[in-house]
Structures are given as structure tokens and as C-alpha cells.
Amino acid sequence: MARVFNFSAGPSMLPLEVLERAAAEMTNYEDSGMSVMEMSHRSPVYEKIIGEAERLLRKVMAIPETYKVLFLQGGASTQFAAVPLNLMNKNKKADYILSGQFSTKAYKEAQKYGEAKAIASSKDANFSFVPRVTKADLSADADYLHICFNNTIYGTKFPYIPETGETPLVADLSSCILSEPVDVEKFGLIYAGAQKNMSAAGLTVVIVREDLLGNARAETPTMLDYKIMADNGSMYNTPPCYCIYILKLVLEWIQSLGGLEEMKKRNEKKAALLYDYLDSQDYYLAPVEKASRSMMNVTFVTGNEELDKKFAKEADAAGLKNLKGHRSVGGMRASIYNAMPCEGVEKLVAFMKKFAAENPKE
Numbered sequence: 575m576a577r578v579f580n581f582s583a584g585p586s587m588l589p590l591e592v593l594e595r596a597a598a599e600m601t602n603y604e605d606s607g608m609s610v611m612e613m614s615h616r617s618p619v620y621e622k623i624i625g626e627a628e629r630l631l632r633k634v635m636a637i638p639e640t641y642k643v644l645f646l647q648g649g650a651s652t653q654f655a656a657v658p659l660n661l662m663n664k665n666k667k668a669d670y671i672l673s674g675q676f677s678t679k680a681y682k683e684a685q686k687y688g689e690a691k692a693i694a695s696s697k698d699a700n701f702s703f704v705p706r707v708t709k710a711d712l713s714a715d716a717d718y719l720h721i722c723f724n725n726t727i728y729g730t731k732f733p734y735i736p737e738t739g740e741t742p743l744v745a746d747l748s749s750c751i752l753s754e755p756v757d758v759e760k761f762g763l764i765y766a767g768a769q770k771n772m773s774a775a776g777l778t779v780v781i782v783r784e785d786l787l788g789n790a791r792a793e794t795p796t797m798l799d800y801k802i803m804a805d806n807g808s809m810y811n812t813p814p815c816y817c818i819y820i821l822k823l824v825l826e827w828i829q830s831l832g833g834l835e836e837m838k839k840r841n842e843k844k845a846a847l848l849y850d851y852l853d854s855q856d857y858y859l860a861p862v863e864k865a866s867r868s869m870m871n872v873t874f875v876t877g878n879e880e881l882d883k884k885f886a887k888e889a890d891a892a893g894l895k896n897l898k899g900h901r902s903v904g905g906m907r908a909s910i911y912n913a914m915p916c917e918g919v920e921k922l923v924a925f926m927k928k929f930a931a932e933n934p935k936e
């Protein structure tokens with residue numbers, strides 16, 4: 575079967591060039607006589623791989639020297655606990671903005687460790703927009719403010735970075751990291767599961783300002799202690815070696831295309847193809863407020879569950895895979911991460927037009 579256009583929210587498409595390179599290097603990496611999967615993580619050949627992955631991530635994202643880069647396991651969901659364990663350490667209080675399911679999960683996890691406060695929520699509107707907060711909305715004594723920058727399930731993204739003054743801003747960037755440049759200095763900590771836009775499932779990247787390290791709560795499991803992981807170069811134990819290698823290949827691919835400025839241009843173009851079409855017709859409805867639209871996850875519905883089902887099924891047969899929306903939103907969701915070619919989005923829009931013409935609503 576030919577490669578399909580896979581609109582899955584995650585794990586999701588990887589660039590074909592990356593997969594082909596990994597395949598070519600699969601059984602004998604750089605004359606080592608072995609696969610990256612078979613190497614000791616302490617071997618010089620592997621140390622070069624992890625070192626290069628970090629160097630490239632720092633370069634591509636322009637991460638300042640004052641930040642540590644950690645390669646961890648456990649998915650973004652483990653960070654929902656690791657963040658309060660490491661950072662809810664002064665007043666045992668933290669503010670959360672509830673903009674979707676993942677930020678709500680993070681908030682609930684933090685409640686186990688202290689006073690987590692939801693300072694804003696769009697739950698009543700089924701998370702169809704990102705709440706706006708100003709510095710005045712923050713608790714004066716919060717140890718940090720947590721946000722989920724791109725809401726994968728609902729298809730929304732923060733159209734702004736909250737001003738937090740001295741309070742560290744913590745952000746879940748799982749579904750938008752590497753999609754465009756971000757000003758890392760605006761954040762105290764960024765975390766992201768790799769399976770959306772960076773690598774295969776199994777790797778979680780944490781980018782954390784150095785001065786926030788070293789005050790983890792006493793009960794923090796060793797494996798969740800950022801300082802211990804930082805002091806050991808993410809090698810306190812065996813890191814997710816192969817995923818880090820794939821990340822290195824993805825970063826080389828991004829760099830070869832012109833870095834995050836170029837990724838942003840490509841992603842804007844792809845998202846505009848979909849949103850411009852959605853705005854030009856009334857067969858499909860885009861449930862998200864325009865100002866909060868995500869560039870990575872585009873949600874839409876026909877307004878009729880049977881038609882939605884038919885859409886996903888026929889799209890699948892046409893090689894446009896995994897367009898069924900998350901069960902909490904219904905309808906359709908097209909995840910168009912970096913590796914989705916423009917051609918895939920063009921095909922999707924053409925399919926949407928055809929489907930609308932063939933399936934008139936009463």
C-alpha cells in the first residue's frame with residue numbers, strides 16, 4: 575500500500591525522509607555494526623547521538639544557555655505530577671488555566687500536592703476558546719501558572735502568552751512544539767510529549783530554567799526530580815534511546831528546510847487552506863472561536879452525527895486517515911503537524927467539497 579495522509583492527533587506522521595534515513599541506518603548505524611536500538615546508552619557512538627539531539631534542539635528553538643534540556647519518559651501526562659512535585663515548593667499553591675482536557679487533567683493532578691486554583695476556564699463553552707487572563711487574575715502567592723498552549727482535542731491555541739511577572743509560566747507544548755518559533759525566555763518550563771511533532775512515543779522533552787531546579791519536594795520520586803535528571807544529562811537511567819535518535823533526525827530535517835520560521839510559513843499555509851475553506855461555506859461548521867484557532871489541530875462538524883461518521887469512513891477509504899474527532903467534541907479533527915505535506919491538506923479540502931456536494935443536508 576502507498577503511504578497515506580495520516581491526520582492522527584498522535585502518534586502522528588513523521589517526515590518520510592526521516593523514516594527512510596532511519597530505515598537505511600536500521601541495522602548498521604554509522605559503521606558501528608549495530609542498530610541504535612541495540613547500543614549501550616553510555617557508548618561513545620550513542621553519546622554523540624544524544625549530544626547532537628540536544629545541540630540541535632537548542633539551536634532550532636534558540637534555547638538560552640540558562641535552560642536545561644531533559645529527555646525523559648512517561649509522556650506529557652507524567653509531567654502533570656512532576657511539575658507540582660518540582661515547582662509547587664514555596665507556597666504550595668499554583669494557578670491553572672483550564673482550556674481543555676489535558677490542562678484539566680494537569681490541574682486535577684496538581685490538587686494532590688497542594689492548592690491548585692483554576693483562575694479561568696472555558697469549560698462552559700466546551701473549550702471552544704482560550705480564556706484571556708491578565709496579571710491581575712493571577713494569585714499573588716502562586717508558585718507558577720500552568721497553561722496548555724495548544725489544545726489538541728478542541729483545536730484551540732493560546733493567541734497570547736500570559737504575562738506573569740516574577741511567577742514562572744509552565745506550558746504544555748505537546749502538540750505545537752517545533753511548529754513555529756517560541757520565545758523560550760517567556761517560560762519557566764516547557765514540556766512536550768514527543769509523539770505529536772518531534773519523534774515517536776516514549777520520549778518527553780522538558781526545557782526548564784536552571785534557577786527553578788533543586789527545590790523539589792522531599793517526596794519527589796528520583797525519576798521525576800528534574801535536578802537529578804539534569805545533573806545526570808538525562809542518563810540517571812536508560813533514556814528512550816531510539817526516540818532521541820529519531821528526534822535528532824527530525825531536527826536535522828527541520829534545519830535542512832530552514833528552521834522554525836520556515837515551518838511556521840508552511841504550517842500557516844496548510845492551516846489557511848482549511849480555515850479559508852471552512853469560512854467560505856456553510857456545510858461544515860468550525861466550532862472554535864476564530865481568535866483561538868489552532869494551526870496544528872483543525873476541528874469541524876457537519877452538525878449531523880451520521881454524516882460525520884460517513885465522512886470519516888469515506889475519507890479513510892480515500893487515503894485520508896484518522897479524521898474522526900475526539901469523542902468529547904465529535905465531528906472531525908485534522909491534525910496537520912509539521913510532517914503533513916501541503917498536498918495532504920489540499921486533498922482533504924477537495925474531499926470535503928466533494929463530500930458536501932454528494933451528501934446534501936435536508
Ligand SMILES: *Cc1c(COP(=O)(O)O)cnc(C)c1O
Pocket residue numbers: 584648649650651652676722724725726746747748749767768770
Ligand atoms: C497528547 C497530549 C498529552 C498527553 O500526552 P501523553 O504523552 O500521552 O501523556 C498532553 N497534553 C497535550 C497538549 C497533548 O497533546
